[in-house]
Amino acid sequence: MTIPRGVDYADSGVDWLGALPAHWTVKPIKAVATLNDEVLSEATLPASEIEYVEISDVAAGRGILGSTSLLFETAPSRARRRVADGDIIVSTVRTYLRAIASVENPPDNMVVSTGFAVIRPRTMHPTFLAHALEMDGFINQVIARSVGVSYPAINASELVRLPVPVPPSHEQAAIAAFLGRETAKIDALVEAQQRLIDLLKEKRQAVISHAVTKGLDPAAPMKDSGLEWVGEVPAHWQVKALKRVTESCCDGPFGSGLKSEHYVDDGVRVVRLQNIKEQGFDPSDAAYIDVNYFETALFRHNVRQGDVLIAGLGDERNLVGRACVAPAGVEPAMVKADCFRFRLGPEANPEFVAFQLNAGAEYASGKMSTGSTRSRIALSSMMERLVVIPPLPEQQEIVRRLDSKVAAATALVKQAEAGIVLLLERRAALIAAAVTGKIDVRRRTDPAVAADATTARRLVGAAVLELVADTPASGRMTSAKRMYLAEAHAGVWELRGQPQRMAAGPFDGALMSEVEAELARVGHIETSQPGGPNSQVRYRLAGQRDALRAELEALLGDRRAAFDKMLADLGELESRGVEAVATLYAVWNDMLIDGKAPTDDAVIGGVLHDWHAEKRDKFTKADLHNYLGWMRRHAMTPTGRGPRTKAGALL
Structure with a gap:
């Protein structure tokens, strides 16, 4: 973070605070x-x-x-x-x-x-x-x-x-106001990503629930399972208590069996509630106990690869009864209190049973659990929990098919979660810089010196149009797509664009006209149409290249790297590629803004069927899949910020 000019700094005397404004x-x-x-x-x-x-x-x-x-x-x-x-x-x-x-x-x-x-x-x-x-x-x-x-x-x-830093009261108020505005923008993006994650998880769970309760053959004869949350199941499936397909089970030690003094830095892993997730075993947040103590006092609570691990305790965000399978490499391990270990018999596939337990966890939580702030299920109750069991080969095939579908959905969830992590890291860095005086909020909060849309359009437009000035085909439409991505992807929100869904991609005619007029007014780039109205637009560099770069960098601040990378990456593509990327980005981004789940097929369908018929003549599904791959390789994926595109005229 750049140190503000005109501010004297002094060592705070606190290592983690570092230098603060001297006053x-x-x-x-x-x-x-x-x-x-x-x-x-x-x-x-x-x-x-x-x-x-x-x-x-x-x-x-x-x-x-x-x-x-x-x-x-x-x-x-x-x-x-x-x-x-x-x-x-x-x-x-x-x-x-x-x-x-x-x-x-x-x-x-x-x-x-x-x-x-x-x-x-x-x-x-x-x-x-x-x-x-x-x-x-x-x-x-x-x-x-x-x-x-x-x-x-x-x-x-x-x-x-x-200790905490203490600025004068008026600076505290200014910093608070600045952070209120800036963190609100980040928080809105985080919420959009969280809505997306929730939708993806709902879709993933729906796929799992259908597979483990209805099977894979839609023509199979059905029968009533007798289970309210399951309904009908294939007629050849059996309903059994979980204990009937289990060789052995246990819960974790209670009371004095496992105390804080038993924990060590390495040894036998203790499987805790936070390790049992519906999407699988979470190896993070590891805890260990001494091997000798485990072997002499707690071995009966042991866990092996392939065991089904079930949470006996839950809250509003983690359902009681959720399950996962102990992965390879987990041994030696044991379960902690409020966690159950079920070692299944040969007729039950652990992954299938875990999928089904998760599908019915919400129902089990409501019907089988006790407690108010935290839901609890006893081991004896979990042993009696009813499951529906197909023949083993059918279980294995269901698991095989689910694995690929769940992996794809989980990858999208992890991508969105990674986006949240990056946003929260940015939020934390912004807060730390502001409350230690590394950002001069006087300039940031003074509307007289804040960049207006006209200034932002002139400066960003100069960088964009310089790329195509004095070329045979100046590329007004391609430049418009770069302007759109400058706002939607690089975060130059000052552009305040209102892009429309034109046949050639996202396009804001009013913004482009203002860019052209401003750059002509300052004598930097001239615009002409030698062939008359509606003909090819040409740009000529009238001033010195990069003459407005210093002003642009001052405007962009820490967004400069993202902006420069975006322009450089798009420079690898011909105009057709820029059109495909900008349109895919706009459809994907609009879906995020609307709280929808942007699968690849949904995004491609939006381009081919919801944008303009001309897209189907220009691009195939395979083309657009390739461009989505390019976007991911270049980290040019939306986060649901920037302007939403609107229906526009057909070009």
């Missing part, structure tokens, strides 16, 4: 805020309703995602910290989760877990302080000071001794 100070949190001011009284009426926020309700970089309505008499004993507007909650347990959030306009009856420290700003701008506590540097200090293996925690009194 800023550094103070401990307790000097500018209070801690845990309000507690819900034990004398609260039993029938009083509260909105309870648990650690799992808060996500790093995304704030409070939800709450649970409970009666005081049934609420957990940790539901005691009252919060108010402007408070900041910081998780003091499982600090690696980075559960930190601002409290904004909460209901009067909202309380949070005692696992949070509730920080109430007194002499600082609440939003600025909240962003300061979101910094990676601050969070890393919290994690470093936490003690414990399974549930690392920090004492709240130590937490509030940590």
Whole structure:
């Protein structure tokens, strides 16, 4: 991040803060805020309703995602910290989760877990302080000071001794306003990606559910399974309790069987709830116990490759009863409390059974589980859970077909999740730069110096039209597609385009006309049509090449690399390729904006059937598949930002 000009910096004396503007100070949190001011009284009426926020309700970089309505008499004993507007909650347990959030306009009856420290700003701008506590540097200090293996925690009194930067109050307000606008843009993109992920997961689950309950032969005779969530199944399938297809099963040790002192850095893997995912075994967040202790005291809880692992505990985001198969390389391993291990007999395929358990997890959670804030199923109940079992060869064929379909859907989900990670990383970097004075928000927030659309169009247009100036075929349509991608892909939102769905691709005639007029006005590029109206547009470089580059770089800032790469990558393509890429990008991007699931076939169908009939004459499905591959290889894939294309005239 470029250091603002005209600002003097001094060492803050805090390693993770580094240099700060010299007129800023550094103070401990307790000097500018209070801690845990309000507690819900034990004398609260039993029938009083509260909105309870648990650690799992808060996500790093995304704030409070939800709450649970409970009666005081049934609420957990940790539901005691009252919060108010402007408070900041910081998780003091499982600090690696980075559960930190601002409290904004909460209901009067909202309380949070005692696992949070509730920080109430007194002499600082609440939003600025909240962003300061979101910094990676601050969070890393919290994690470093936490003690414990399974549930690392920090004492709240130590937490509030940590330092934060303190600018003058007017700068705090300016930084808060700047970050409010900029993080809102990123948050909107994150939400769009999350909607896409949800749609993809729904589609994936629908494919799985149909295969493991209806089979692969649509003409097969059917019978009623007797299971509400399943309905009819092929007549030759059998309904059995899970224990009837199981050789052995167990749950994890409880009580004193497994304590924090038993954990070591390496040894026998402990399979925990967070490792059991519907999409498969998640090897991250590993924990281990001593081999000797396992072999002498806990061997009966062992896990082998091919075992079905089932979650006996769930919450709003992770269903109880979800299942996966223990992968190769997991051994030696054991299950922890609230996790089940089922070792199946020869008539059951583990992958098939896991697919089916996941398909019915939501139903099982509602019918078989107990608990309010967290759902629980006992091992004895899970053993009685009914499954429908085809002959083994049919199970294996269903699994084989599902594997390819699920892998394709999962790849799309992972791509969208990776997009969210990048967006959150960008958000974190922006916050850190702003709250440590590395961004001069005075220029960023002053509308008098902000780039307007006309300026942005002139500067971006100069870079685009210089590519085609003084060439035999100047390429107005190709240039228009580059202008569209500058906004939709490189993030030059100042262009404020309104592209239409023209036969030759996304095109904004008004924007192009303004670009041409502006560049002629400053004597940089001249536009002509020697053949008269509606003839070929030609561009002539009248000024010096790159004369406007410095202004463009000042406008783009950290978007410069993406913009330059986009132009360079498109330079590999002829005009036909640019048209294909821009149109595919627009269809894909529009689908994301609309909250739809952009499979390759859906995007290609949108180009061939929903754009203009001329596309079917220009491109085949194979052509467009190849161009989608090119886009992925060049990381030119949409994220649902930028303008949505509109129906336009036919060119």
